Amino acid sequence: MTHRHDILAIGNAIVDLIAVADDDFLLRHKVHKGAMTLIDEARAEKIYAAMGPVTMASGGSAANTVVGAAALGAKTAFIGKVRDDELGRGFTHDIRAMGAHFTTAPAVEGPGTARCFVLVTPDGQRTMNTYLGACQALGVADVDESAVKGASLVYLEGYLWDPPEAKKAFRKAADIAHAAGRRVALTLSDSFCVDRYRDEFLQLIRSKTVDIVFANESELHALYQTADFETAVNLMREDATLAAVTRSEKGVLILTREESHAIPAFPVDRIVDTTGAGDLFAAGFLAGLAKDAPLAHCARLGAMAAAEIIQHIGARPETNLAAMAAENGLAL
Amino acid sequence: MTHRHDILAIGNAIVDLIAVADDDFLLRHKVHKGAMTLIDEARAEKIYAAMGPVTMASGGSAANTVVGAAALGAKTAFIGKVRDDELGRGFTHDIRAMGAHFTTAPAVEGPGTARCFVLVTPDGQRTMNTYLGACQALGVADVDESAVKGASLVYLEGYLWDPPEAKKAFRKAADIAHAAGRRVALTLSDSFCVDRYRDEFLQLIRSKTVDIVFANESELHALYQTADFETAVNLMREDATLAAVTRSEKGVLILTREESHAIPAFPVDRIVDTTGAGDLFAAGFLAGLAKDAPLAHCARLGAMAAAEIIQHIGARPETNLAAMAAENGLAL
Numbered sequence A, B: 001m002t003h004r005h006d007i008l009a010i011g012n013a014i015v016d017l018i019a020v021a022d023d024d025f026l027l028r029h030k031v032h033k034g035a036m037t038l039i040d041e042a043r044a045e046k047i048y049a050a051m052g053p054v055t056m057a058s059g060g061s062a063a064n065t066v067v068g069a070a071a072l073g074a075k076t077a078f079i080g081k082v083r084d085d086e087l088g089r090g091f092t093h094d095i096r097a098m099g100a101h102f103t104t105a106p107a108v109e110g111p112g113t114a115r116c117f118v119l120v121t122p123d124g125q126r127t128m129n130t131y132l133g134a135c136q137a138l139g140v141a142d143v144d145e146s147a148v149k150g151a152s153l154v155y156l157e158g159y160l161w162d163p164p165e166a167k168k169a170f171r172k173a174a175d176i177a178h179a180a181g182r183r184v185a186l187t188l189s190d191s192f193c194v195d196r197y198r199d200e201f202l203q204l205i206r207s208k209t210v211d212i213v214f215a216n217e218s219e220l221h222a223l224y225q226t227a228d229f230e231t232a233v234n235l236m237r238e239d240a241t242l243a244a245v246t247r248s249e250k251g252v253l254i255l256t257r258e259e260s261h262a263i264p265a266f267p268v269d270r271i272v273d274t275t276g277a278g279d280l281f282a283a284g285f286l287a288g289l290a291k292d293a294p295l296a297h298c299a300r301l302g303a304m305a306a307a308e309i310i311q312h313i314g315a316r317p318e319t320n321l322a323a324m325a326a327e328n329g330l331a332l
Helices: A023-028 A042-048 A059-072 A086-097 A135-139 A145-149 A166-179 A193-205 A218-224 A228-240 A277-290 A295-309 A321-327 B023-028 B041-050 B061-071 B087-099 B132-135 B144-147 B166-179 B191-206 B215-223 B229-239 B277-290 B296-309 B321-327
Strands: A006-010 A015-020 A036-038 A056-057 A076-080 A114-120 A126-132 A149-156 A183-187 A212-216 A242-246 A252-256 A260-263 B006-012 B016-018 B036-038 B055-058 B076-079 B114-120 B127-129 B150-155 B183-187 B214-217 B242-246 B252-255 B260-263
Touching: A006 A059, A006 A145, A006 A166, A006 A277, A015 A086, A036 A193, A042 A114, A042 A126, A056 A086, A059 A076, A059 A086, A059 A149, A059 A277, A059 A295, A059 A321, A086 A193, A086 B260, A114 A135, A135 A252, A135 B183, A145 A149, A145 A166, A149 A166, A149 A277, A166 A183, A183 A193, A183 A277, A193 A218, A212 A228, A212 A277, A218 A228, A218 A242, A228 A242, A242 A277, A242 A295, A242 B277, A252 A295, A277 B006, A295 A321, B006 B061, B006 B144, B006 B166, B006 B277, B016 B087, B023 B041, B023 B087, B036 B132, B036 B191, B041 B114, B041 B127, B041 B252, B055 B087, B061 B076, B061 B087, B061 B150, B061 B277, B061 B296, B061 B321, B114 B132, B144 B150, B144 B166, B150 B277, B166 B183, B166 B260, B183 B191, B183 B277, B191 B215, B191 B229, B214 B215, B214 B229, B214 B277, B215 B229, B229 B242, B242 B277, B242 B296, B260 B296, B277 B296, B296 B321
Parallel strands: A006 A076, A006 A149, A015 A114, A036 A126, A149 A183, A183 A212, A212 A242, B006 B076, B006 B150, B016 B114, B036 B127, B150 B183, B183 B214, B214 B242
Antiparallel strands: A015 A056, A056 B055, A114 A126, A242 A252, A252 A260, B016 B055, B114 B127, B242 B252, B252 B260
């Protein structure tokens, strides 16, 4: 049977408010550079008042991945919770405008649509301050069983462990997917997120609740609590069916029990804003996987999509990724 | 006496919603490529529903200029009308975050903050569809006499001729500025805008209500209704005290009765979105003028600021323009 969607993702539905900031600003406001920190509404107001002029774009890690994969030609769907407010309508417009299927009912009461205040330092690093807002209302009722069954791959973000009910939605989706013979992928999201939920993430991987793991180097080190890269890689190879370890300018390592592929980073002219690099790697990789491309091809597509995203502000593609793939011999 | 501000601008306070679109989209929706078209709320909804994922950033021609000039170290102020809604608060945050003085009282009733739906085609051209909303509430009462008197240069956008009351604010500001011995600058804004208000614009220039004129080639041709560039240039030289004619990749021509300077375009790697090119040229030029830099230096600064803006989506700088100026020997 053909799948209704190649990739169904569940994640936090967030709008990004992005501003340039210097390291001094991060120090003054005591935000941890390079990390994603959860903040409450009062702190959100304070950071917004202090930050520079804002570029606003829809974000959310798994949502960025879905949009990127759609730009590469994948049929995608997203489950996530917005409020029925201006930001929520903007998020909904943007993800649907890329052709992604998004029908999760918005919250009609409670906190507003989630906002992530992204501070981009001159070195291109991004530091994220997330007010989860309406994302906290995501629950098992939002997981549409037929949509999960109808997707070739289910993709889940580690950040879903932060809102209280979302992890139940995550587990429900994984169970439905496996019962239907689908594969489930997880991104570890952030090293601090791994610190918060290490045991649960390891259990998810070891129990094969997830089949495919995305991690960057610091997340991998955090997961296995080792500073030695080889040790961590070997442990991941033991635990995961398939893993992609992204290493910034060092490229990416694809691991299975049987094979490993080291794929170089895609060349970039100038790094402007690394927001979404991991999300877009996953987009390219999963778009390839859904079309049964060889692992090395999938990884190259991911590296290309990540390279596009870090050369401008924001985590949604500004270039025709499918055309870029074709130009680089990576068409699916 | 020292001026409170180097540049005070009056313009439409607009938030840009920017999306990539192909030429086919423009044809289907019958929008005139490269132009700024005024639309009503119903059409705004229709275009938004059809357009791709959106990057949102504060815009408005003169407001972009003020922000760009502030980024180059000029002390700036802005007069323009938003509504007391989410977009209006965003516009206010952004312009103040650049250090521009902005205290125009927001409208508390009537239409919402103005929106410009910017469609960027793969060739980097932008096509604008503007819903003026709250801008239509700008009037003479909003022109703060002491602020105008205290500014070295007053900058006005031709688009102010569109909302019914704003031209009165424009004339009031010009009168106050001249009575205080200040210079007044005008951008012709858009060739269709020139078509709408040709006689009035010519009268403003010939009566010396404005001292400095910014025009691109098509605006210049529209103003003098001639296809011959030399003819148009000679007419402008007769009429204006000082004029800057921007010519995209052909650079810029600076004209006075006595001198003319042809300044080449600043090199760019890749044109992504030309939105704001003219606005940022004016920013650099006026920032230089306010510091009494030579005309050629002012023009080079303008060309540099324009080159920065066309290499990314949106009309607000993403690079530290003052540092860029210093690196290129153009520090003020």
